[in-house]
Amino acid sequence: MQTPAAAPVEKVIVTYKARTAEATSNDAARSDTSAKAQETGEKLSFERRLAGGAALVDLGAGAEDKKDLAEVMAAFRADSSVAAVEPDIRAYPLAVTPNDTDYAKQWDLFEATGGMNVPAAWDKTTGGGVTVAVIDTGASAHSDLTANTIGGYDFISSPADARDGNGRDADPRDEGDWNDFDAECDPDSEAGPSSWHGTHVAGTISAATNNGKGVAGIAHGAKVQHVRVLGKCGGSSADIADAITWASGGSVPGVPANPNPAKVLNLSLGGASSTCPSVYRIAIDGAVARGATVVVAAGNSNADTAGFTPANCANVISVASTSREGNRSYYSNFGTAVDVSAPGGETRRSTDTPGTVTTPQNGIWSTLNSGLTTPSAENYKPYQGTSMAAPHIAGLAALLKSAKSSLTPAQIESAIKSNARPLPGVCSGGCGAGIADAAKTVAAVTGGSTGGGTVFSNAADVTITDNATVTSPITVTGRSGAAPAALKVDVDIKHSYRGDLVVDLLAPDGTAYRLKNAGSGDSAANVLASYTVNASSETANGTWKLRVRDAASGDTGYIDSWSLTF
Template sequence: MPHPTFPRRPTGAAAFGALICGAAAAVALLVGAPARAADGTPARVIVAFKPGSALSRIEAEATLADPAPQRTRALAQRLGLALRSGASVGPRSQVVMADGLAAQALAQRLAADPEVASVSIDRRRRLAAAPNDPLYAVGGATGPVAGQWYLRPPNTTTPAAIDAESAWDTRTGSSSVVVAVLDTGIRFDHADLLPVAQGGPVLPGYDFVSDAPTGNDGDGRDADPSDPGDWITAAENSQAGGAFRDCGVSASSWHGTSVAGLVGAATNNGFGMAGVGRGIRVLPVRVLGKCGGFDSDIIAGMRWAAGLSVPGVPANPTPAKVINMSLGGTGTCSAAYAQAMTEIAAVGAVVVASAGNSAGHAVSEPANCAGVIAVAGLRHVGTKVGFSDLGPQIALAAPGGNCVDVTAGAACQYPILTARNAGTQVPIANSSVFSDAFNYTVGTSFAAPLVAGTAALMASVKPEITPTELRSLLLSSTRAFPTTGGDNGDGTTVPQCQAPIIDAAGKPVDQLQCYCTTSTCGAGMLDAGAAVRATAASVVVTPPPTTTPTPTTPTPVADSGGGGGGATSGAWLLGLLAATLALRRANRRRG
């Protein structure tokens, strides 16, 4: 059964099984009538066709029509399988589904076709200059007292703070730099995240959630990435064969709004919070809904965000330089993700992803894909926060939030304060609220956007910066991890982080707070100020070419005797001088 992928949440719970409702958004292709699996879950895979193959050349019947159904029909007839089509992921890749067949078995059958380049199981993924914004300096009535501590200059209490202030002293964000937030969507009515047309930082975006139950908005893919809420009820969680069985009972997370706030909330506007990007544009790309979302929608959203084509979807008029993905799940990097990362890097976009919240297990997919800037989470003192995953794929670490006092009902001291909505299920209109010391936000989900916002500032300084150069400057400007200052609160010693550990039974072992090393938590702690200064120093200013004028000898102009203006002869000048002297003598005589 496919493993789910979810927005990053700080929990060590085991991955949920991938569950999806029937075929609400699928195109039925009746080649036989297979029985559904016992739990009602169809197998889902992402199929990539070989370039130039007959299947890859099947074109859409209309300009924006999706060619996936035609390709699936042809593939079903070739293989003698009852297949159903999902949405396209790219020009030569799409989702294919089948009932009564395990995903791995379906993948093997399809991979045997000579026109198929690769097949990946389509798994669910889950949510894993100082401004005058009042919450920047100190939290509201419900805290935290530390306010947006993670953006301020580091000190002895919060050495993990990223020093966004000195970054802003060098350069605030450019409105021409776009950061795509691939998440649950956004609340366009939050006062710190208004649309560009209303003076805010948020671009129109797109909704890529193709499965209607997961989307929870009554439709499939469309041009409205608004977050309708992703709550799970007790009935949904316990329904046998239901789409959200064992997803966990939860209120709506407003996760995308929270991540977007950290990336680029309206800043220095006298209201609410400050965003790292401070002046950049935020592009909401909705790829997650109830119980997360599927790889196929995430990859399609990644491609579109970077300006690449997705069949059936209008072109993105504002391609992103930086793509933030605060989501993930178990597993190694699939061929589908690897191909997408390669294509995205080729057009100059950078992907930032959260490491995961499984308490020190291996880095999750897609953060573990080559080329991704994977971000681990830190406590305020610079140690790895307990929930963060770790490993050699981590590029660097940034604050993920921590509470210190875990007593029931106690205030969380160092959360990552950010934007949200007050609704527990459906959104409350114009609810411009923020997380606080009691309704707090922590997780590697909130470490990644601090890096994404910094990357956007770097691109604002140097628009032509390449993904390779940006990564190099970002990592080389980090601060070293501390080796003291950690406190477990129970008198035990904080250990050094180790590579992900697997026990004798083959299960991953938790690693809670530990002292980071460069092999477990990346190059060091994010230093936004140093990264932006390093980028500015790398800008080569080429002066305009200068030329030394060649001396020329003026050509004498003959006195033509005419009146015209312009050049004069020497004889004419002598005559003028004589007349002037005579006039002066006459004047003296008159005086």
């Protein structure tokens, strides 16, 4: 948004030189202000001492034009006891409320109770430079998506399921996924219209924003790449695995290389399985190794996510759904396999008129198509599901990757989880780290200030060698007084045998706070954790260090990144 015209300056900030009476005594500063008032003829008054030691001086009524301000500042500058004087200028929020006509319906982006605090993140990033692959039903034409859509691929190998008369091709258009009759696909399937599911998912991630129509996308500066895997009767794991590989820049036999590999993959799909199939595991691990963050819907069976795949696979961000009131949505899967939650909506249907939604305002509004079977006119409608929750996290992942391109998938996942907030409502069974907070997470990775504090970080790699001790410093400035009683320490250490490692936080005075002990039975890799330290006896400002000691031989690694939240 355009910054408003400068408002009249009403106060000035005077910094006195150290060891002068005015620098430490309010009475002396007040007396000096009175002297300057007599000198300039203005009604100056000492208002208060600022945290940094400067004096705030009110110019008084009448001293509102540039000439008066210049005279007052000149008087202070001419004083040998004054180090600096500057106007007390105003700042304004830079985020703009989008003019998209349905933005007011998007409670999931901005409402304090159930929303994800997205608009405040747009001050820092809108996702520019990042491609998000929507591995789904493909794309139906929509003017609110056209500008942010790049070429994708159709991976449905069965012409009958694809409904396009051929197998795999470079055209990811959604031909419809309707069922003609009950049990057409399996004994439990029901006849129904096309969902245009991939189009709805894409709108949440990257619908054009501030264009005077429709809805706003979370990462509206990003590009969406449709990778079609779901058609009539769903999609096969073989096709989906190949799509994951291709979307992330991997090689698939018989398919041209992806010219625009995605750094975020959204999979709002799944099926029942007590384990992660190896075909998924290999594809997902490969995608993550190529630097892609993989986001997966937890499932809509009101059951433990551990029984549904690919949500139960390792190396993914598994997303549960929450309602407008901040509860776990009644249909959402849950459990220890869930990493984080996001708005997925919770609507109710009429018992008198089948198919009629009685609370559309509580769903997730996005781009859609009005065709019952084949494509027709574009429109917008509310859906609900973990399929709607997942693209909220995919959009956030795109914002993070755009704000800091060096972030790895593990760091993106850690940042999202570390900065989530507890559900304000009820969650039975486990909803991961809580509801994701977009603005807080973006601020955390960019070192900005958030409602949860100011984040100081160091992302420079420090090699950890056998039987050696290394440190990584963070210099904290601008924090007066003591450190917090709940100082948050986020650690990302890459190591092939984390049981070898002893990890400490060193305060500026050298005091050590143990974060992790070595453990001979802990053979897992990497330390990706968030610790809380009572550092209230320490001065906040100064150089803090993360100290890592490798207490054994045979395995090595490095400090990838770490941060302190004050």
